[in-house]
Amino acid sequence: SKKPVRVAVTGAAGQIGYALLFRIASGEMLGKDQPVILQLLEIPDEKAQNALKGVIMELEDCAFPLLAGIEAHSDPMTAFKDTDYALLVGARPRGPGMERADLLAANAQIFTVQGKALNAVASRDVRVLVVGNPANTNAYIAMKSAPDLPRKNFTAMLRLDHNRAASQIATKTGKAVAGIEKLAVWGNHSPTMYADYRNATIDGQPVKALINDEQWNREVFLPTVGKRGAAIIAARGLSSAASAANAAIDHMRDWALGTNGKWVTMGIPSNGEYGIPKDVMFGYPVTCEGGEYKIVEGIAIDEFSQECINKTLKELMDEQDGVKHLL
Ligand code: NAX
16 A cells, blocks of 8 residues: 655644545545645644644544544644645735735745745655635745745645636536536636636537627626635635635645646746746646646637736736735
């Protein structure tokens, strides 16, 4: 049987953590033959550490055959020791009266510390997914704080946006979501992201021709996907958690185990593809194989798409600018 791999999860006692850890431990992320050791990080605060203990008791009580160990940590330097995968979920939420700049600064501090800790103690091959918002910029900060690790191993989560877009398209066309190929989400995990079905097919038929309604694309689809997080908060009184955890599982599973040629969306550091400046943590369509992702190149970008890409890029550049002095 396979040797266990180490999976670090931050914010482990939070809502997403609660929907995520049990699925990692049951083998849904890395495969039903891959034992895992969970290295869980929470803030030192007594309430958070107690909550983490409770989550660990429940993990134990599941008696998962693949769960080879569980550790509780309050310091990233121990939590990330030798870790093969790191899911950075914990972040500072926007509090009352907090300005955007304060939010960026508070998170920059967290992700600088965590990036440095990964740099110091994680596996040299660690694959990092940042979920905590602002996810792209937090991933950028972690990457910049970990100069000894491969840049390409730092990623941000846009998979929830991708899955949300897929679901809207399936509903609109009356077809099954599993039949969708070649969907892309460009840019920032924020309402500016650009969900793009111009090249998509569903059951082999072109989605654009099936829907054939550009007004629906611009006035219904894009705002619905972009503001879905807010709609869930309005309905549930809490932000999306199970769907976010599911997206994190999808992201890591596809990265580790491959997509068989299917396009998925990952936030990854640009190498200049599609005119995005190097290092910007940008949502791109990718395929994965052998533990590596590859950007889908050669997609024609029409005028409207270029405008959308420019808008989400500008927002990301502004965020990067806002943390530049902290790096
Ligand atoms: P919760 O507030 O329920 O949980 C967050 C947990 O992180 C808390 O238990 C907190 O103590 C812990 N934490 C905070 N700072 C930490 C640190 N420095 N080290 C370790 N742990 C720390 O939030 P939850 O609903 O779980 O959401 C977590 C993050 O995901 C938030 O930033 C949220 O905005 C973000 N999201 C990102 C999404 C995406 O698609 N990229 C979608 C869902 C979600 O909104």
